[in-house]
Amino acid sequence: MTTKLRGKSAIVGTGHAGFGEAHGxxxxxxxxxxxxxxxxxxxxxxSDVDGLLxxxxxxxxxxxxxxxxxxIQPRFIDxxxxxxxxxxxxxxxxxxxxxAGLCDVALIVYGSNQRTASGRLVTxxxxxxxxxxxxxxxxxxxxxxxxxxxxxxxxxxxxxLADVAVxxxxxxxxxxxxxxxxxxxRADVLGARMVGDPLTVRDCCLVTDGGGAIxxxxxxxxxxxxxxxxxxxxxAAESSHRQISQMKDFTVTAARESGARAFxxxxxxxxxxxAVELYDAFTINTILFLEDLGFCAxxxxxxxxxxxxxxxxxxxxxxxxxxxxxxVHPGMYGIFTVIEAARQIRGDxxxxxxxxxxxxxxxxxxxxxxxxxxxxxxxxxxx
Amino acid sequence: MPDATGPDQxxxxxxxxxxxxxxxxxxxxxYHFFPRVLCPHCHGTAISWHPASGKGRVxxxxxxxxxxERGGDYNVCVVELEEGVRMMSRVEGIAxxxxxxxxxxxxxxxxxxxxxxxxxxxxxx
Numbered sequence: 001m002t003t004k005l006r007g008k009s010a011i012v013g014t015g016h017a018g019f020g021e022a023h024g025x026x027x028x029x030x031x032x033x034x035x036x037x038x039x040x041x042x043x044x045x046x047s048d049v050d051g052l053l054x055x056x057x058x059x060x061x062x063x064x065x066x067x068x069x070x071x072i073q074p075r076f077i078d079x080x081x082x083x084x085x086x087x088x089x090x091x092x093x094x095x096x097x098x099x100a101g102l103c104d105v106a107l108i109v110y111g112s113n114q115r116t117a118s119g120r121l122v123t124x125x126x127x128x129x130x131x132x133x134x135x136x137x138x139x140x141x142x143x144x145x146x147x148x149x150x151x152x153x154x155x156x157x158x159x160x161l162a163d164v165a166v167x168x169x170x171x172x173x174x175x176x177x178x179x180x181x182x183x184x185x186r187a188d189v190l191g192a193r194m195v196g197d198p199l200t201v202r203d204c205c206l207v208t209d210g211g212g213a214i215x216x217x218x219x220x221x222x223x224x225x226x227x228x229x230x231x232x233x234x235x236a237a238e239s240s241h242r243q244i245s246q247m248k249d250f251t252v253t254a255a256r257e258s259g260a261r262a263f264x265x266x267x268x269x270x271x272x273x274x275a276v277e278l279y280d281a282f283t284i285n286t287i288l289f290l291e292d293l294g295f296c297a298x299x300x301x302x303x304x305x306x307x308x309x310x311x312x313x314x315x316x317x318x319x320x321x322x323x324x325x326x327x328v329h330p331g332m333y334g335i336f337t338v339i340e341a342a343r344q345i346r347g348d349x350x351x352x353x354x355x356x357x358x359x360x361x362x363x364x365x366x367x368x369x370x371x372x373x374x375x376x377x378x379x380x381x382x383x
Numbered sequence: 384m385p386d387a388t389g390p391d392q393x394x395x396x397x398x399x400x401x402x403x404x405x406x407x408x409x410x411x412x413x414y415h416f417f418p419r420v421l422c423p424h425c426h427g428t429a430i431s432w433h434p435a436s437g438k439g440r441v442x443x444x445x446x447x448x449x450x451x452e453r454g455g456d457y458n459v460c461v462v463e464l465e466e467g468v469r470m471m472s473r474v475e476g477i478a479x480x481x482x483x484x485x486x487x488x489x490x491x492x493x494x495x496x497x498x499x500x501x502x503x504x505x506x507x508x
Contacts, residue, residue: 135457144445145443145459149442152484245471347497
């Protein structure tokens with residue numbers, strides 16, 4: 001997205017369903033409940049939706065399955081699958097479609113029942129041919145190797161990684177919607193079961209059920225809905241690889257490029273951002289993205305997160321809902337970065353509500369640090 | 384595969400014969416991996432095959448933790464070969480936890496999942 005599209009679209013509804021365990025429900029059931037929740041939030045009906053942006057972990061044509069399930073016949077559809085970043089990426093295509101008049105009400109939606117269905121990551125994606133023979137555990141081995149390289153090059157410590165999980169839990173403890181709200185110390189993270197060195201099970205995101213949805217309209221009618229509109233000021237993507245063995249520099253993600261272009265489109269800089277919502281599939285993600293998005297210098301992410309600096313009361317509010325590490329992680333978390341950013345701006349965050357948030361950042365990650373998408377959201381005051 | 388002509392077939396046939404062959408672009412001279420019909424660096428399509436030196440260094444590494452009854456812990460790593468390409472593999476002949484970044488390793492054709500595959504062992508000093 002360029003400055004031409006700054007503020008041209010707005011989020012007027014958000015919703016979610018099935019957080020934690022959605023017993024007896026299919027992934028599409030959770031998807032549909034999320035859609036209804038977001039449309040209810042916007043004061044709209046399913047019959048108003050004429051743009052659908054959706055992907056799921058099941059099937060090769062999930063957007064078609066979703067439209068069929070919902071009983072709608074969208075005239076604009078986007079099912080681009082870039083992993084967990086897809087839903088942040090849809091902010092760009094929804095804005096383009098709305099602005100071009102290809103649709104009037106865009107619904108971004110996702111749902112999963114991976115916890116109650118199997119208790120592990122469910123994916124229709126096949127392991128890459130030149131990696132599969134070595135049995136990497138997908139996706140943790142990839143992130144573990146990125147963490148190992150970051151530790152090697154910059155002296156990042158396991159304690160610093162652990163502090164990311166501790167901060168996420170501290171936010172989650174105030175959020176009644178979060179799945180894990182018990183106390184969590186640095187020692188708990190370090191002493192937890194090692195699953196892929198240097199990451200323990202507490203360095204890894206949750207496996208939960210859950211779905212989320214976002215309703216978007218053109219900015220010119222965004223003030224006609226019950227909730228305060230949240231404008232998309234900038235959004236940008238960059239993709240660098242698919243297989244982790246093809247990642248050029250294991251310590252630098254394409255968030256550097258996606259972030260720079262999103263900030264340029266929005267006309268703001270990292271120091272302006274009041275709430276930062278990052279896709280924290282693993283503790284190393286938060287460190288990498290804080291560096292690559294410009295909140296600190298490359299290599300300084302470990303020190304940046306240390307000792308509660310991104311926890312409540314710290315220097316920068318990061319993952320204020322508890323993130324994928326402690327709030328919810330139903331296979332793909334990207335949509336929840338946007339929902340939490342929007343709710344912080346609207347003033348109805350489920351956990352700690354920060355004061356007077358006008359600017360928030362949502363960052364999606366897909367694949368194995370492969371696809372990076374950054375969005376800057378703003379209140380009416382930022383137009 | 385006597386009539387192997389595709390990039391993947393050529394690579395796999397060499398492995399079956401106990402050889403590690405790497406694709407190199409005739410236009411820009413750079414190696415690439417995995418095998419494909421074009422050079423990912425300059426996008427040229429004239430690709431020739433060359434025996435790998437077998438010399439490499441561990442670029443990054445992890446231990447996949449697994450219960451002993453399921454086969455125990457094992458190594459997964461990414462090795463950078465002298466030719467400048469990287470590949471996922473594992474280092475054998477050393478405990479998974481003793482494999483460190485920058486360790487010098489030597490390639491050999493071993494077996495993974497019942498198929499011939501490029502594996503590594505610590506380089507002899």
